[in-house]
Amino acid sequence: xxxxxxxxxxxxxxxxxxxxxxxxxxxxxxxxxxxxxxxxxxxxxxxxxxxxxxxxxxxxxxxxxxxxxxxxxxxxxxxxxxxxxxxxxxxxxxxxxxxxxxxxxxxxxxxxxxxxxxxxxxxxxxxxxxxxxxxxxxxxxxxxxxxxxxxxxxxxxxxxxxxxxxxxxxxxxxxxxxxxxxxxxxxxxxxxxxxxxxxxxxxxxxxxxxxxxxxxxxxxxxxxxxxxxxxxxxxxxxxxxxxxxxxxxxxxxxxxxxxxxxxxxxxxxxxxxxxxx
Amino acid sequence: xxxxxxxxxxxxxxxxxxxxxxxxxxxxxxxxxxxxxxxxxxxxxxxxxxxxxxxxxxxxxxxxxxxxxxxxxxxxxxxxxxxxxxxxxxxxxxxxxxxxxxxxxxxxxxxxxxxxxxxxxxxxxxxxxxxxxxxxxxxxxxxxxxxxxxxxxxxxxxxxxxxxxxxxxxxxxxxxxxxxxxxxxxxxxxxxxxxxxxxxxxxxxxxxxxxxxxxxxxxxxxxxxxxxxxxxxxxxxxxxxxxxxxxxxxxxxxxxxxxxxxxxxxxxxxxxxxxxx
Numbered sequence: 295x296x297x298x299x300x301x302x303x304x305x306x307x308x309x310x311x312x313x314x315x316x317x318x319x320x321x322x323x324x325x326x327x328x329x330x331x332x333x334x335x336x337x338x339x340x341x342x343x344x345x346x347x348x349x350x351x352x353x354x355x356x357x358x359x360x361x362x363x364x365x366x367x368x369x370x371x372x373x374x375x376x377x378x379x380x381x382x383x384x385x386x387x388x389x390x391x392x393x394x395x396x397x398x399x400x401x402x403x404x405x406x407x408x409x410x411x412x413x414x415x416x417x418x419x420x421x422x423x424x425x426x427x428x429x430x431x432x433x434x435x436x437x438x439x440x441x442x443x444x445x446x447x448x449x450x451x452x453x454x455x456x457x458x459x460x461x462x463x464x465x466x467x468x469x470x471x472x473x474x475x476x477x478x479x480x481x482x483x484x485x486x487x488x489x490x491x492x493x494x495x496x497x498x499x500x501x502x503x504x505x506x507x508x509x510x511x512x513x514x515x516x517x518x519x520x521x522x523x524x525x526x527x528x529x530x531x532x533x534x535x536x537x538x539x540x541x542x543x544x545x546x547x548x549x550x551x552x553x554x555x556x557x558x559x560x561x562x563x564x565x566x567x568x569x570x571x
Numbered sequence: 572x573x574x575x576x577x578x579x580x581x582x583x584x585x586x587x588x589x590x591x592x593x594x595x596x597x598x599x600x601x602x603x604x605x606x607x608x609x610x611x612x613x614x615x616x617x618x619x620x621x622x623x624x625x626x627x628x629x630x631x632x633x634x635x636x637x638x639x640x641x642x643x644x645x646x647x648x649x650x651x652x653x654x655x656x657x658x659x660x661x662x663x664x665x666x667x668x669x670x671x672x673x674x675x676x677x678x679x680x681x682x683x684x685x686x687x688x689x690x691x692x693x694x695x696x697x698x699x700x701x702x703x704x705x706x707x708x709x710x711x712x713x714x715x716x717x718x719x720x721x722x723x724x725x726x727x728x729x730x731x732x733x734x735x736x737x738x739x740x741x742x743x744x745x746x747x748x749x750x751x752x753x754x755x756x757x758x759x760x761x762x763x764x765x766x767x768x769x770x771x772x773x774x775x776x777x778x779x780x781x782x783x784x785x786x787x788x789x790x791x792x793x794x795x796x797x798x799x800x801x802x803x804x805x806x807x808x809x810x811x812x813x814x815x816x817x818x819x820x821x822x823x824x825x826x827x828x829x830x831x832x833x834x835x836x837x838x839x840x841x842x843x844x845x846x847x848x
Contacts, residue, residue: 412693446756467731474751479723
């Protein structure tokens, strides 16, 4: 069994990104819009700023208080859209009292770091990928780093959220995987997980995937996060399932770090596209 | 075994649509753009016009010769988009020498009878369905007509085309099905078809689905069309597979007629939306 070490690969990627930014003299700025004081959001934002700084990406945090009117946020987005010094924009989810999807959709597709704007999703749908959602790209890159093929493989995704499950199913289809997407209505989940070469779980339910549900040699990608007593758990019952895995991501240290790295990766791609007209 | 009789249901639907158009005094006009003289396209277009007329929908055929410049077609689409007498627009696929997807995308979402414009696909993706592709809607309505449930059912779709496979997988996901999409890279297709409550094949390969690939009681939806010696075949080896089916569509007489009916259904919905502002 080999651990898919997202933390190690993140560090390699960041090192490489730092070099690229320096060598190509890329002036990149990330603008983050945060509404309210959700403790988890504060940690996520702090993390993004930390890693951006580390590799030479400028950041600006627009911290608005809960209750800020929609038109004020929209005006800010419009300003950043037209500001040539802004390379990319992230609106930290959730946005209390405001419609996250509606706000997100206002971001210029070329500045959409999270890859969730309709224009970018449609490109993904039509297999003309532009900016991929960071977690999706992180998963694909981690699999590629460990030379795990996707074409013709049976991939079972559990969870069909807008951030991971749905766009991931399109991205894997584009790569020739045979994808099954399971949700809370799925009967006999274990039939689908046992039949899978690769199991990707993005639910957020501790011990959802048990030993009895996996086949020998499976690849496990754990995108779930559950906090219990200040400790973080994934969706896989790690100890019992990892014995049967050929490859598996740990939680923490698997996909989480990859997502952060790919925020930076997307920003570099976006800056290069901008420079190339 | 029950035959899913698309022809019979089409006739019922058309009867009902005719009544609605009369009672609600709906002035509906369908504009069809046809480029070139592909024999199959000519038949499809003739059929659409025939059924539209039958129920009181006005039609206008814009038959352009092969070699018509893109900007001429675009100008025509723009004119129809802004013409209040046009309820819906269909560009007959294929469009020789011209990019079908690009032309299609120019249609105003509210006049997009085929439901393939990005705005309509994005609504489907986000489970805020607006205009569904006619074949997709035809399949869903035929299943509903025969009271075949979708929630929690294992559905295996073979083929991931833009017209059927891809949008259908999103529509079924919206209805709580556990969807597997197979393509030409899928290994052991029969594992996926045997595991399915509902098998939907949209490939166009005669006898693709054989007796050994289905489980007793399966529901078969055949969207494939192959012509051999002037006879039409679906993807299912009908005689041998239908013995095991609980429900199955014939070819011809299954999904084909439903697609035609739902073109009319979409036009009525679009006219009503227009009337409601």
